[in-house]
Amino acid sequence: MRILLAGAGHAHLGLLRHARRLRTAGVDLSLISPPRFHYSGLATGILSGALAPDAGEIDVARLAADVGVAFHPSEVAAIDREGRQITLEDGTTLPWDALSLNIGSRTADLHALGDAAGVWAVKPLSQLLDLGRWLNAEIALTGRCPALVVAGTGQAGIEVTAALVGLCERSCVTPRVTLVGPPPGGVWAPPAAIRSVVAAIERRGASILDGTVVSRGERRCRLASGQEIGCDALVLATGLVAPRLAGGLDLPVDPAGRLMTLPTLQTTEDARIFATGDCAVGASDPRPCVGVFGVRASPVLAHNLAALAGGRPLRAFRPQTTWLSIMDLGDGTGLALRGHAWWLGRLPLSLKRRLDLGFVARARAAPVAGERPDV
Ligand SMILES: Cc1cc2nc3c(=O)[nH]c(=O)nc-3n(C[C@H](O)[C@H](O)[C@H](O)COP(=O)(O)OP(=O)(O)OC[C@H]3O[C@@H](n4cnc5c(N)ncnc54)[C@H](O)[C@@H]3O)c2cc1C
Known part of the structure; x- marks a missing residue:
């Protein structure tokens, strides 16, 4: 089964670690993404100058090569659901049997301000x-x-x-x-x-x-x-909405254009298209645009793509109802939020740094033992 992964967001970065399991299940996996991923948890720390410019950068091309996944350093420009093929920005077309979207979000721009200089x-x-x-x-x-x-x-x-x-x-x-x-x-x-x-x-x-x-x-x-x-x-900073590519699929979306998905992470009306992260929203358990949901969905997505190829039952992803979010306030302090609890001070930022730098270090590291390419 040819499965295309569009976008190297949080869920697909995690999924690369399961590449061997997917190959064993009969999946021919390809990833389409810009060669470098920028991790949002460190973006404001880089902007304020507290962190080095490349602190949140992940070399997606190298990760894909490490696990033997075919990599196309491009973006998906169009998706043909009927013909089951995608077109990349350079015009290349790729066929698929199943497609997984993890293409993040864009900034809402109600007043069309984004194209002006400055x-x-x-x-x-x-x-x-x-x-x-x-x-x-x-x-x-x-x-x-x-x-x-x-x-x-x-x-x-x-x-x-x-x-x-x-x-x-x-x-x-x-x-x-x-x-x-x-x-x-x-x-x-x-x-x-x-x-x-x-x-x-x-x-x-x-x-x-x-x-x-x-x-x-x-x-x-x-x-x-x-x-x-x-x-x-x-x-x-006018809110996050789904990329236009998601809205062009003629599938059910929420008011922010996010693709409605089932607990199995399949879109509600096309079982061959999966979507995770900001570009998707669970129809029965909607959550805001926060990176942790893509991270947590990743193992379920890996299981379900392998199960689809093997004709086995798919599993449900149940996103958590409360989550930790920590804002970097640029002066050595942070605001930690979890449900109704909050804490403003230096300790929240130290915790944020530990979690975010840890995420990047793990994502950059060679794949875990047993998941190295067997080719
Ligand atoms: C300033 C700011 C700070 C934030 N801080 C945090 C934080 O601290 N913690 C947190 O959890 N969330 C944070 N968020 C929210 C967070 O950015 C998103 O929720 C998270 O990045 C979504 O992850 P994702 O995997 O869906 O997509 P992303 O991380 O956005 O990844 C999507 C990837 O897909 C690629 N892509 C896009 N279009 C295409 C295409 N057509 N073809 C191929 N590839 C494509 C993109 O280049 C990108 O690499 C922050 C957001 C902002 C704006």
């Missing part, structure tokens, strides 16, 4: 890393922080604002960072935790402005209210 989105993460390089170069050139506007007051907007302030603190320049959006709130953290973290970034020099960025002009941004504010760089 606009960076939090996803794909490569843009956030480019923003850090640009900002460091600007500060080195001018000796001051350019006017930075972060659109979106959710978890990513607040974390990125904190990281930008951290970058300024490390460069010994006064931060000029404005976070624009509705008053910070939402279900991602208890209200008291959000108030504490917002107060902390305001104390460090960030400003919060109630509004919506609707357009971008020369060194300015316009808000829905008509107000204009100075803006040399605009960062979009």
